Amino acid sequence: MSWLDSIRRSGKTPPIATTLKAAQRLFKSARTPEDRLAAIAALVQEPNPLVASTLLECLGDPEARVRLAAAQGLEQQADPTHRDHFLGLLADQSFEVRVVTIQYLGRIRDPEAAQVLSSCLADSDSDVRLAAAVALGQIRNPVAIESLVLSLADQEQAVRHAAVAALENINLRWVRTADAQRAIPRLEALRGDQQQPWVAAAAQKALEKLREAKDRDTDFWNRESGIRNL
Numbered sequence: 001m002s003w004l005d006s007i008r009r010s011g012k013t014p015p016i017a018t019t020l021k022a023a024q025r026l027f028k029s030a031r032t033p034e035d036r037l038a039a040i041a042a043l044v045q046e047p048n049p050l051v052a053s054t055l056l057e058c059l060g061d062p063e064a065r066v067r068l069a070a071a072q073g074l075e076q077q078a079d080p081t082h083r084d085h086f087l088g089l090l091a092d093q094s095f096e097v098r099v100v101t102i103q104y105l106g107r108i109r110d111p112e113a114a115q116v117l118s119s120c121l122a123d124s125d126s127d128v129r130l131a132a133a134v135a136l137g138q139i140r141n142p143v144a145i146e147s148l149v150l151s152l153a154d155q156e157q158a159v160r161h162a163a164v165a166a167l168e169n170i171n172l173r174w175v176r177t178a179d180a181q182r183a184i185p186r187l188e189a190l191r192g193d194q195q196q197p198w199v200a201a202a203a204q205k206a207l208e209k210l211r212e213a214k215d216r217d218t219d220f221w222n223r224e225s226g227i228r229n230l
Helices: 005-008 016-029 033-043 051-058 064-077 079-093 095-106 109-123 126-137 142-153 157-170 182-189 197-229
Strands: none
Touching: 016 033, 033 051, 033 064, 051 064, 051 079, 064 095, 064 197, 079 095, 079 109, 079 182, 095 109, 109 126, 109 142, 109 157, 142 157, 142 182, 142 197, 182 197
């Protein structure tokens, strides 16, 4: 039986707001990470604004497990008003917390978050990069195209596939956009990566796709120009 259940079973059941206020007080007295985790597990069962305010406080907990549990509870609510609290977790030391944070930003589809999520495509953890690609596909902001094109040379196949899906969600003709073409110099640099041959091979494949689109566009405009000069 959780401590929240104990409150409810002690005498007459009080109104939910009173119950949760008491729960918050008990939560603050929870000294070990295990106690705080148990408290969060009980709190997330209650659809009440008081729960959200307590969980938001937990996002700053010194224990990564507690931050993760609180973030997971809030992520399911997908409340856009929590955005600023989550943005600070993109630099969290725990990759799991970063993943949940990115998933939240994807769920609320905040176009303004696309720029910062684009930087997450360079994260050291592949799960974070994968989550970022998926979230950018949900948000569909063209500002992410160049970074997603670079992710076509990611060392992890799952990230490359997610980047393709995200690009297609943003613009089915992404390969012809100026943003995509701007990625060519950096893809050329990755193509020469002798330490990671699989990255070099993926970069080469992406370059071929981009150049093919560019050549088709050049041929089209050359033909148009020729027709007009007849």
